[in-house]
Amino acid sequence: MIISILLLIILIAVLFFYNIYSKISVMFIVQLGGLCLIITSLIMFTMKLSYYNGIFGLEMWIYYLMRKIEVNINDVKLWMAIGYFLIFISQSFIMWEFSKKGKRAKTLFAFSMIFALGFVVFNTNTVSEIIYIKANEVFSFEKSQKVNDILTSFNYGLIIYFAFLPFWSLVSNIKNTRIILKKRRGMIITVFLAFVEFIVISFSFYSRLKNMLVFYMINMIDTYTNAIGELSVIIPIISVCVLIVMAFITVKFDVFNTIDFFKPYVARSNMKILLMDLKYIFHDFKNIMMTIIALQNTALDDYGGEEGKKALVKIGDFAYSYAQKVGELLDIYKSKKITFKDVDLLAIIYEASARIKAESNVEINILNNVYENTSISGDEYQLKILFYNLLKNAVDAIKVKNMPDGRIDINFIEEDKWLCIDLTDNGIGMSRKETKKIWKPFVSSKKTFMNWGIGLNQVRNIIEAHLGYIDIMSKKNEYTKIQLVFQRN
Structure with missing residues (x-):
């Protein structure tokens, strides 16, 4: 007692x-x-x-x-x-x-x-x-x-x-x-x-x-x-x-x-790991592309007829384009410093939407149910990459379906301490089996040469670096809904 x-x-x-x-x-x-x-x-x-x-x-x-x-x-x-x-x-x-x-x-x-x-x-x-x-x-x-x-x-x-x-x-x-x-x-x-x-x-x-x-x-x-x-x-x-x-x-x-005491340390640690992984990936890609360009130049000078040379030129153009893109990204990540500050996600989404609209004719609707504060503590550059990749994937899914009235709906939701963003497109969608694999590196539902399969994996890494969550719901030939959940400031 x-x-x-x-x-x-x-x-x-x-x-x-x-x-x-x-x-x-x-x-x-x-x-x-x-x-x-x-x-x-x-x-x-x-x-x-x-x-x-x-x-x-x-x-x-x-x-x-x-x-x-x-x-x-x-x-x-x-x-x-x-x-x-x-x-x-x-x-x-x-x-x-x-x-x-x-x-x-x-x-x-x-x-x-x-x-x-x-x-x-x-x-x-x-x-x-x-x-x-x-x-x-x-x-x-x-x-x-x-x-x-x-x-x-x-x-x-x-x-x-x-x-x-x-x-x-x-x-x-x-x-x-x-x-x-x-x-x-x-x-x-x-x-x-x-x-x-x-x-x-x-x-x-x-x-x-x-x-x-x-x-x-x-x-x-x-x-x-x-x-x-x-x-x-x-x-x-x-x-x-x-x-x-x-x-x-x-x-x-x-x-x-x-x-609260652990949050900044966990977030910074996750971001450092993310940046280091990306540096290694881009560095290896750049070396591979430069090797292909060197071999292509040698073959172009010494071997093949007219048709063969045309094919070699096309290979060289692809390799050079890849090498240039990877080089730019590698330079950015080498000089990138991790800076966490207040970032307005609504402003970032508007900026990413403007870029996507300039590249395609897909309709993008943004609905803000939060109104007051749509800011979180995060790295602005990484968050811009995140939303651009998500919107680009949605546009690609709509193009695969060949829809004249492609549409992306972005909805802000506030629940307790969480800021949620729903991103829904009416594209080709995915099967349940595909949604389970989609976050793995070098796995993609888009079977094209220009797709590396690291976009959504990078998205997930960025989310986790910001102590957030990402989830996906999709139905084949109907829609895909991706939900991002961030901790509020």
């Missing part, structure tokens, strides 16, 4: 300390803290079977003191449980009212979760209490058993309540979000959560700890040896649950990308 209260105080103190002195969100700390607390409670529940006498001596001293002043521990515990229950109901009602008014219901829910998990820890002293009560006949074992039945039922109810509430939120997000990535991740997370909760709740209900304890209390001599034998089975189960849940939390929250 005392230990649970101390843990709760420490957790809340850490929460407020980090909220004041860092940029980590309250919700992140509360949810992570709540997770650690429930894991601690499960571990304590099992560890007390064999080690209660040494670790929890403070509780035993309190029970001894209560016996001296003739206070019934069962009455105290029952009234504390009633107090917990009333406060929990009140907080749930406040959360409901705040959510209807659009206020910070999530934060209240998180604090309620900590409160409820505190009760879970509070109820883990059942084992040491029952053993102590059995050894001191002053207390009624039957009454203690009834009180513990009530508390255990409430305990399981809280675990189930707070375990399954996130499903409602996930289902709601899957239904309402316009972000493709959220829909797909939401489904994966829902299935994953169900798996984790099945393990934890099955362990809670079917491990039969309660029956095991009643049996041990009949023969106190065997408590230590038998309990340790049970722990050898129980603790590995808990350890697996802990690892699964911690891995889930790390993936779900994108821990390093969530913490």
Whole structure:
């Protein structure tokens, strides 16, 4: 009981300390803290079977003191449980009212979760209490058993309540979000959560700890040896649950990308890797083209008739054009410095659209549903390459379909901290098999000599360097929709 209260105080103190002195969100700390607390409670529940006498001596001293002043521990515990229950109901009602008014219901829910998990820890002293009560006949074992039945039922109810509430939120997000990535991740997370909760709740209900304890209390001599034998089975189960849940939390929250302190370092590191890869690619391409030009010149001077020479001239022109293009790009990347600053994506898209319109007669429609701020922190040059490549690919897809009324729709969407851009064309589209391969380097759905298959791979690398996401939906002969998701400034 005392230990649970101390843990709760420490957790809340850490929460407020980090909220004041860092940029980590309250919700992140509360949810992570709540997770650690429930894991601690499960571990304590099992560890007390064999080690209660040494670790929890403070509780035993309190029970001894209560016996001296003739206070019934069962009455105290029952009234504390009633107090917990009333406060929990009140907080749930406040959360409901705040959510209807659009206020910070999530934060209240998180604090309620900590409160409820505190009760879970509070109820883990059942084992040491029952053993102590059995050894001191002053207390009624039957009454203690009834009180513990009530508390255990409430305990399981809280675990189930707070375990399954996130499903409602996930289902709601899957239904309402316009972000493709959220829909797909939401489904994966829902299935994953169900798996984790099945393990934890099955362990809670079917491990039969309660029956095991009643049996041990009949023969106190065997408590230590038998309990340790049970722990050898129980603790590995808990350890697996802990690892699964911690891995889930790390993936779900994108821990390093969530913490503001790490964002610039992760982004710069990704961009450096991207630039280095591109330098090597362009350098190798340039060397290959220069070799082809040298061989073509030799062949043109010494071999072949008139037709052969015409073919060699064409090969030389292609190779020279490639070498010139690669050389220009290589010079740019060699001199390029990584500079992250506020970049207006709407302005960049207008600029890229103007270039595309000058090269083709495709209609481009831009719809801004954000209006106010369409800026992110990024490298302006790389973002220009990104949007030009995407629009160029869309135009090529429309040309392949030979559509006289080719159209590209660009739509800005704002959702939470994310700035989303949907880019949809009515071109040739792709099959599901093609969409899975499209991001790989040197893979392209356009079977032309002038296409290298590095455009969309470069697009994805640029997105990831900016800590963003890219997703694609396409239907053969109908459309292709590419969605880009950036973190807002």
